[in-house]
Amino acid sequence: MSLSYSAARYSVRQDLEQAHQRLWASLSAPGTWLTSAERIEVASQARLARHDGTLEKNPSILSQGLLEVAKVVGGNPKSINRIWFDEIVPKKLSVEKYVEAVGVIARSVSVDVFSKGLGLSLPDFPEWQDGSPTMIRPTTAKVDVGWVPMIPNGREGGQEAIKVFGGVNANVIRALSLVPDEVKGLLDLLEHQYIEDKKVTDPSYESDRGLSRAQTELLAGRISALNDCFY
Amino acid sequence: MLLRGSNGFDGPDSALAAISGADCETGVASGAAILAFAEAIMESDKEKLARARNVILDQLGEGGLVECSAVAANFSQMVRIADSTGIPLDPPLMSMADPIRDVLKIDNFESAKNTI
Numbered sequence: 001m002s003l004s005y006s007a008a009r010y011s012v013r014q015d016l017e018q019a020h021q022r023l024w025a026s027l028s029a030p031g032t033w034l035t036s037a038e039r040i041e042v043a044s045q046a047r048l049a050r051h052d053g054t055l056e057k058n059p060s061i062l063s064q065g066l067l068e069v070a071k072v073v074g075g076n077p078k079s080i081n082r083i084w085f086d087e088i089v090p091k092k093l094s095v096e097k098y099v100e101a102v103g104v105i106a107r108s109v110s111v112d113v114f115s116k117g118l119g120l121s122l123p124d125f126p127e128w129q130d131g132s133p134t135m136i137r138p139t140t141a142k143v144d145v146g147w148v149p150m151i152p153n154g155r156e157g158g159q160e161a162i163k164v165f166g167g168v169n170a171n172v173i174r175a176l177s178l179v180p181d182e183v184k185g186l187l188d189l190l191e192h193q194y195i196e197d198k199k200v201t202d203p204s205y206e207s208d209r210g211l212s213r214a215q216t217e218l219l220a221g222r223i224s225a226l227n228d229c230f231y
Numbered sequence: 232m233l234l235r236g237s238n239g240f241d242g243p244d245s246a247l248a249a250i251s252g253a254d255c256e257t258g259v260a261s262g263a264a265i266l267a268f269a270e271a272i273m274e275s276d277k278e279k280l281a282r283a284r285n286v287i288l289d290q291l292g293e294g295g296l297v298e299c300s301a302v303a304a305n306f307s308q309m310v311r312i313a314d315s316t317g318i319p320l321d322p323p324l325m326s327m328a329d330p331i332r333d334v335l336k337i338d339n340f341e342s343a344k345n346t347i
Binding site for chain 1: 247249250251252257258259260261262265266268269270272273275280281284291292293294295296297298299300301302303304305306307308309310311312313314315316317318319320321
């Protein structure tokens, strides 16, 4: 099922709608470490957790670790801390699957929050597809800062760093680089929902969309504060 | 941090406290409407969100509403990635943040333990 905002009361930029369509298509494809069915179920359980704090009674396909990640990252990210992470990874879930699940949940939340903002019904998730995860791990990924392995910035990250995030980038972009396709998806959304990655750190940059840069940053800051996010 | 240096920001640093929920002028056009929308979209009160949406439509138009929804969507995504991976603030951002951490009261956040 393709996502569409054509019936929305308000006109949505075509580039933004297409970015969300690409996200929905990527959810339904096999991932790097998760199957298509797992990706969709993780996003679905995260949506449930966010809206009423519960999970489906018998979600048959998800491991306990994936379920817990869906519930906490989707529904209560304020509660995340190192102790919780260490209880999940690697005891209940490999770090590769964890990073992919975080990317899937975070990106799918984008669509839900956007739809909520416009007063739209949340779109149905796409149908899952056959196929196996590729299980390709970046060779340079290692734990340097943060809890999960990431492709290092600069020379140490080499061609992988260049290919995945342009060689040098902020920690929040590198954070998902253990699963490069999740970074690709994140950068796509960043550009169409906020500002193109290369222009983010220039506060004088203005897009020609509906908000000034100051209005954009005020809203971004308040959303982050309401989520108790220091970063 | 990016707000303070951005075009269209015309307030003192104390105005940044509005980001942390303080009742003060934002120094940004339609700032109060934007803050009310941010709060409403994070809550489950549909009527509150409908009211906030209408104020945005009145002040910023349909394009403004779409952008507010998109930016809120984006940062709902980013906070989950930052919180879930325990990443620290990048050194250049940390030095930019130092002067305004007290104003924003962000050291009190649970995630500050991961980030600083």
